[in-house]
Amino acid sequence: MKGKFKVYSGSWFQGFLILLSGSLILLFCLVFTSLVLWPDTHALIRVLTSEEILFSIQLSLITSLISTIFCAVIALPVAYALSRYHFPTSGFMGMVISLPLSLPPLVAGIALLIFFGPSFFGNILRFIGIDIVYTTTAIVIAQFFVNVPYLIRVMRSAFDSVPPRYEHVARTLGASESAVFLQVSLPMSHQALLAGLTITWSKAMGEFGAVLMLAGATKMKTETLPIALYLNISTGDLDLAIASATILMAISVGTLLVFEHWFGVKRKV
């Protein structure tokens, strides 16, 4: 009897912990399925193909792709510099770069709003005819600002984990510094890069706080998917809100699967 019980759990303590985990996961599943199942399927399909939702999808896709590309262009060299070079301020710089990570996106957003709005810099920009605030460009900037520290973090630890001897060998074989970066460090970190880009893109698709502050919530103008959710829930249009939520959820699940695929493989090694 005792032996049979041991098949399922080693102790009461272990059994309790597993039961607790199971309950939590059950709760998660219930919460998310009830969201998707709330509207009837026909209504959901109808709103998913509505002009507003299609606009939001398009806007979110375009802005998130552009901001992700910018993130990659900036984060890769910065992460490499922070990982490889140790100069007097490198520790401090690493900390400053990580700051937006721990900041609530709303705070980052309002800081951006002041910077591009009434501040000296914003005035200069407007003087030369560039007004960022409440435009689609603002969406890209907000997404970039919130996400680039994350990608830098991911890529920095990826570069940290590349054994330096690969780079040493490349150098003895005649590779210049830039060739070492492009032909050794970067390909050696391609798994982390793909995973990092996927998460960055998914975070950009879902970015709300910073976008709301800097780009505003204007229907059919700066209406990304999360903004659409917000606008429609405030006007009581539940079906539209749930439609955006469903898409965002699908993206998260997709991202999670891609992430698990790349990192799941890595973990086994």
Place this chain on the structure above:
Amino acid sequence: MGLSKTLGDFHLRNVTLTIDDSEYFIILGPSGAGKSLLLETIAGIYSPDSGKIILDGTDITDRPARLRHIGMVYQDYMLFPYLNIEKNIGFGLRQLRHPSHDIRKATEGIASLLGITHLLSRRPDTLSGGEQQRVAIARALVIKPRILLLDEPLSALDAITHKKMRNELARIPMLTGVSVIHITHHAEDLISLGHRTAVMDNGAIVQIGSPDEIFQNPKTPFVAAFTGMENLFSGIAMDSHEGKVIRIGQVKIHVITPYTGPVQCGIRPDALIFSREPLKSSARNVLMATVTKIRRMGSIAWVVIDCGIFLTGVLTIQSLYELRIDEGDTIFIAFKASAVMVFPEETQKK
């Protein structure tokens, strides 16, 4: 002025070495002696704190690694996992922007020299250790380096591949004209490769010579211990009416040495002669002893005896049976005064 460098816990202290053209040079030392740091400094990965590196009469101390033409092969090969074997070997020539058909030709040439042509389209993770080793060597040799640096090239290989690879490595200078510097912590590699060797300890070169010189005539107790001298003791050397003797506790052994006072001395296990009766021979030291332990290893046996001090000797299994030596037996051992190596007591190292 030799080469000095400190990197983390590793140090090089005033290292001076001269390697000849097409020479196979071995650096022997324990882990942490600074061997890898020395290689990486020669390769230009790190620049020395002081000292110079001269290649063919030119000072290359400040020349970046990529312009030195010094090939490097690490113990774990460091093949680029995202490139196939052909691309791995061609990596250096692509950096030098050779035309692609030249790269192909050179890659195939070096691959056939090292017998790895059949591997060219494979990926590194599908290769055995020995195969990866050859690819790493091919990748380093294809750029026609002046020097090839090998960091523990045999340590990660199984016994059979080890032996085979050792013979192939020894042929590299003849085949390509390159000078090879091979670092290892296995004293056995010296015997089989049999070339000029430097012994390194704690960042400094302690002895340079042929393997024979190093085994037969170790300059310091460290070299003696590291090259397999089992019996090392501290004692006091003094003159007596029978010539020079060393007192180790209650035991007195005859030696030939210019030193007096505190010394260290070593006796190779194979210098001990075992017998049942006191032996009449030219050997000056004959001691009665008790056998405390016998370790059989293949065709030889290590015999630990107690004659006031513990000594380890080595016998063939055949001798062991003919002498009918068993644990607990009382026997006699003999060794020549000249078989005892004497080193002045070292001041404690940092």
